[in-house]
Amino acid sequence: MGNAQQQTTDEALRARIDPERVPAHVAIIMDGNGRWAKRHGEMRVVGHTNGVRSVRETLVGATEIGVKYLTLYAFSTENWNRPRAEVDALMDLLVNTLMSELDSLHENGVRLNAIGDLESLPGSCRATLAEAIRQTAHNDRITLTLALSYSARWELVNMVKRIATDVRDGRVDVEAIDDALVSANLTTAGMPDPELLIRTSGEQRISNFLLWQIAYAELWFSPVLWPDFRREHLYQAVLDYQGRERRFGLTSEQVGPA
Numbered sequence: 651m652g653n654a655q656q657q658t659t660d661e662a663l664r665a666r667i668d669p670e671r672v673p674a675h676v677a678i679i680m681d682g683n684g685r686w687a688k689r690h691g692e693m694r695v696v697g698h699t700n701g702v703r704s705v706r707e708t709l710v711g712a713t714e715i716g717v718k719y720l721t722l723y724a725f726s727t728e729n730w731n732r733p734r735a736e737v738d739a740l741m742d743l744l745v746n747t748l749m750s751e752l753d754s755l756h757e758n759g760v761r762l763n764a765i766g767d768l769e770s771l772p773g774s775c776r777a778t779l780a781e782a783i784r785q786t787a788h789n790d791r792i793t794l795t796l797a798l799s800y801s802a803r804w805e806l807v808n809m810v811k812r813i814a815t816d817v818r819d820g821r822v823d824v825e826a827i828d829d830a831l832v833s834a835n836l837t838t839a840g841m842p843d844p845e846l847l848i849r850t851s852g853e854q855r856i857s858n859f860l861l862w863q864i865a866y867a868e869l870w871f872s873p874v875l876w877p878d879f880r881r882e883h884l885y886q887a888v889l890d891y892q893g894r895e896r897r898f899g900l901t902s903e904q905v906g907p908a
């Protein structure tokens with residue numbers, strides 16, 4: 651599809667989105683970079699490099715329709731077990747992308763955030779990330795959260811440890827432990843839960859991502875490999891989400907007309 655034609659497709663889809671019911675928080679499991687590379691006869695890392703364009707497109711698209719939080723699963727705890735060269739390449743890609751995109755993020759009102767075991771990242775990566783987070787801290791158009799060395803079980807274990815410590819030290823009464831206290835002790839404290847979770851590449855798994863937070867999220871699985879993911883796919887996901895009835899355990903009659 652040519653550029654002009656693509657723009658028409660994007661705009662037509664966008665026009666159908668109800669601005670009143672855009673999910674405030676969209677989370678994405680970006681998958682399929684390796685398969686994309688293989689299909690194109692390239693090394694896996696080329697798939698990751700091409701995935702950066704999809705990150706940019708998705709961020710711009712999300713911002714345009716008024717999404718306030720975009721959370722991307724960029725590197726899981728389990729990803730450390732990949733071949734050393736691929737891990738190094740991913741970390742380099744992250745640092746280089748952050749450095750080259752920082753001005754653009756800032757100009758577009760993006761606040762950068764990161765969740766995960768950030769201590770385990772290489773020093774250069776931590777430093778670049780910390781600087782980008784610091785520079786964009788006052789932006790409020792959209793919050794882009796990168797999940798890095800993240801896994802939901804790691805996060806849940808830490809939450810339990812924190813609350814247990816507070817109970818032991820007399821700061822929290824056991825009876826006071828509720829949903830809100832659990833949420834406040836997760837890495838996503840202060841963010842609304844994602845209403846929409848997207849996974850690309852045809853896999854239909856959650857893979858240890860935001861397990862507590864997606865309790866009521868609508869799931870949208872796309873066969874598109876992440877490096878091919880574009881604004882139109884995000885818009886299709888949002889349109890599909892808007893066509894669904896979210897009941898939160900209630901009956902159709904109780905939640906009323908969609």
Ligand code: FPP
Nearest residue numbers: 680681682683684685698701702724744747
């Ligand atoms: C999954 O594809 C993708 C990743 C593990 C990495 C995602 C990272 C990027 C798109 C670059 C991120 C850059 C920024 C700045 C956030 P896979 O390798 O698991 O693919 P496969 O399942 O086909 O092997």
